[in-house]
Amino acid sequence: MLEDRSCFVSRDYHRERSWACMSFRLDANGKRPAEDDQEDGRVRKFPKQSDTRGRVDTSLTLGGNSSASEADQAGCDYEADDGMQMTVAQGGGDQHSDGVNSETGAQGGDMVADQAGDQHCDGVNSDTSCLIPGIGRDNSISCLIRCSRSAYGMAASVNRSFRSLIRSGELYKLRRMNGIIEHWVYFSCNMLEWEAFDPNLRRWMRLPTMNSNECFVFSDNESLAVGTELLVFGKEYMAQVIYRYSLLTNSWSTGMQMNEPRCLFGSACQGEIAIVAGGCDLQGKILSSAELYNSETGEWKLLPSLNKARKMCSGVFMDGKFYVIGGIGGPETKLLTSGEEYNLETETWTEIPNMCLPRTGETRENALPTTSEAPPLIAVVNDQFYAADYAEMVVRKYDKDNRVWFTIGRLPERANSMNGWGLAFRACGDKLIVIGGPRASGPGFIEVNSRVSSEGPPEWHLLGRKQSGSFVYNCAVMGC
Incomplete structure (x- = not known):
């Protein structure tokens, strides 16, 4: 969640809503009033904001974009169930840099929050010390990590310090350390188009479109969310590829590779790490290998192999251990009912019989091919x-x-x-x-x-x- 973010709020949005961590509120005309600050014996006024930025009942522009259409170009489109539409680009403006001031992240130079915000920090223009004036950096961060991450687009427009803190990913590390976690659902109904759903605010978000080819669209795809990344696995021509969406930059990238590329594997994440197990390679060989991914370092590490090779399996973390469940394997590529438990401390796999849900019912009686389910x-x-x-x-x-x-x-x-x-x-x-x-x-x-x-x-x-x-x-x- 970074630069180039826009927030469009319709007229029925409540005028009195404010961000709890900030020490100001817009007045009835949508402008931020001047406030006195007696600290250090000086009286300081908040600089006057432009009308287009300050008017909450028509639009609130974060990062300099002033329309919903511009925000759509930035890639994230929020829609609220209650009729309120809110468009927020939660990511870096690097991929939308045409006409953008790289210093402030503003289009057309209409972003003034950097200059205004930096002047409020005891008269010192400092990107490392200035966050919320009057309460100090530590208290500012403590306040910010308790805000919903849907508000980070607004926070990043306050000054460069906020934006740098959010873009670096440090804020999410601090949230995790303090047990403050929000879960959003990411899903795809079209191989190259992804959306997210915030269950707390009940809003939908449209991610930027993936730039891939038809081979990737028609290949077997897997997905995995870990840390602040969404990984999508597939195949392009004769090579397997991983697309990585970064929440911090609101953009897709490629280039990372597993030690043993695969598809149709079981996977799960726990904090900043994820484990993938089993699957099959480009030639269709069923694998018993497993790997651990660390989103903090971007590195893959080979783990000890499973007791049984399996594909089309599922994975979960439970009680601090990783489990891979079911799938297809064995010399006759039959359905597997067992599971395997991986202990991260001892780095060993233990097979557990009958851990997969029993296959009973009409679809099983019809003797469908094992790969049809x-x-x-x-x-x-x-x-x-x-x-x-x-x-x-x-x-x-x-x-x-x-x-x-x-x-x-x-x-x-x-x-x-x-x-x-x-x-x-x-x-x-x-x-x-x-x-x-x-x-x-x-x-x-x-x-x-x-x-x-x-x-x-x-x-x-x-x-x-x-x-x-x-x-x-x-x-x-x-x-x-």
Whole structure:
């Protein structure tokens, strides 16, 4: 979340809403009033802002963009369910640098927050010491990490210090250290187009379009969110490729490679690290290798191999350990019902029998090819292991002590899928979420449903609904 960010707020947006960490509020005319500051025996006035920046009831421009269309070009389009539309470009303006002042990140030079903000720090123009005047840098940061990260676009427009702090990623490290994490859902209904959903504010965000070729579009794709990055794995011509979306710069890049490139693997993240296990290589060979990715360093590290090679498997973290579940493997490429547990401290794998959800129901009786069904739909919430049985449309929970599955309730009624494909079942913080929607001959819908309580049968609450002409191809949850 950086430069080139715009925020369009419609007229029905409440005039009294303000950012809790800032020591000013816009007046009824949408301008920031002059305020007295008696510190050090001096009286200082806040500089007058231009009318186009200060008018909250029509538009609030962050980073210098003054229209929703310009914000769309920046790549992130928020839409609120309550009728309020908010367009926020949460990322670096590097890829939109035409006509942009690289010093301030403003188009046309209309950004004055840098100069104004820097002058409020005891009369010293300092990018390292000036954040919120009067309370000191440490208190400023403590205040900022407790704000919703959806407000960081506004924070980055205050001065260069804020923008540098956000863009460096240090703010997200501090949030993680203090246990302050927000989970957003990232999903794709078109291989090159990704959107995010903020379940707290119930807003949708459109990411920049990936710049790839048709080979990538029609290849097997996997996705993984780790740290402040979204990784999308696929194939271009005769080489496998990883596209990396950075939350800090709001842009896609390529170039990173695993030690052993693969697709159709199981994966999961924990903080700034992620583990991928199994899968298959370009020649279709099923792999038993595994790798650990550190988003802080951008490096891949080979881990000890699995006990069994497997592809089309799923992965989760639970009780501080990584688990890879189910998949296809063995000399006859049969369905696997076992799972494997990886202990990060001892760096060893332990096979666990019957850890995959039992395959019972109509789709299994029809003897479909093993590759026709989706990998296991599993999620871990508060170290409790759940699975979605798309054939029976129920949710099951795993008894870790007795190593058996039992049914706890129904999936959302409109969570349709095709043998599990097109349906996402994920953990989003301390809640289970289901992403999918009804398919029809005309335009369909993508719905985000959240489990209301962790106790008793699942009761589902609709968080968001969006028209879509396709189903969910890939889905990942980013917590930072």
